[in-house]
Amino acid sequence: MSSDTPIVRLTDLRLSRGGRDVLRGIHLTVPRGSIVAVLGPSGSGKSTLLSALTGELAPASGRVEVLGRDVPQRSRALLELRKGLGVLLQGNGLLTDLTAAENVALPLRAHTDLPDAVIRRLVLMKLHAVGLRAAADAYPRELSGGMARRxxxxxxxxxxxxxxxxDEPLTGLDPIASGVVMSLVRRLNDTLGLTSIVVTHHVHETLPVADHAIVIANGGIVFSGTPEQLEASADPLVQQFLRGQPDGPIAFDAAPRATEVA
Known part of the structure; x- marks a missing residue:
């Protein structure tokens, strides 16, 4: 992939679940090395967009390009693509009967043929990168919420x-742990040369580390720009979301929904 090729490009994307359009007319370009915050209220379709990026949900129409190529539908090709994606899940997904080091080692054991000694060294490097080398032998139940997230x-x-x-990296974390995680996101992005997409509704914790922000509401992207432009926006919809106002252009949907699209 050329260095000037966007790491993610969405073109006129329409995503549907259960026969109902969740998102439509989505255009997004994510340049290499950037941190993009995908913001929006609960149920706006943020996680649906994430599912399209990881290949779990095929587009109803439009195009999804990740790492310089269309997201494949064939399972083997999709598995190869996913090796280039790191996904931090809301619930951490740690296996409770494995130590922190053993959890970190899982992808290396599943997808490489590296010797155990090399895997152990790599695991300690990754734990050191998130400030938890000393917790290598601890089990998830012995870790705080912020430590487990790291x-x-x-x-x-x-x-x-x-x-x-x-995917919602700050869910369930206190303000201090949230600050630690978001600081790590910025530092790791810069030091490791990553590109990051942060799907979240935690606006004020995320914007300080983001290079670009989009807001999803009412089935589409209602804002795209820098964090400074977002905070200066006079758009009533954007202001309602930023200020947490119950009344405004974003309707509060109290009706039960057949499919969750958070």
Missing amino acids: VALARALALDPPLMIY
Whole structure:
């Protein structure tokens, strides 16, 4: 992939679930080395967009390009693409009967033929990168929420992916732990030459580390620009979201929905 090729490019993308359009008319270009915050209220379709990036959801129409090529539908080709993606899940996904080091080692054991000694060295390097080398032998139940999130981050980085995707990385974390995680996102992005997409509704914690922000609401992108432009926006919809106002252009949907699209 050429250095000037966007690491992600979405073109006139339409995504549907259960026969209903969730997002439509999505255009997005993510340049290499950047951190892009994908913001929006719960149920706006942020996680649906993430599913398209990882190949879990095929587009109803339009195009999804990741790492310089169309996201494939064939399972083997999709597996190869996913090796270049690091995904930090909301619930961490750590295996409770494995230590922190053993959890980080999982992708290396599954996708490489490296000797155990090399894997152990790489695992300690990844844990050191997130400030948890001393916790290598601890089990998930012995870690705080913020520490567990950082172990999950180390595991997501195990295969040195060029693209990191964070799915609500601050869910359940206190303000201090949130600050630690977002500071790590920025530092790792810069020192490891990553590109990061942060899917979140935590605006004020995320914007300070982001290079670009988009806001998803009402089935599409309602804002795209720098964090400074977002905070200066006079758009009533953007202001409602930033200020957490209950009334405004973004409707509060109290009706039950057949499919969750958070």
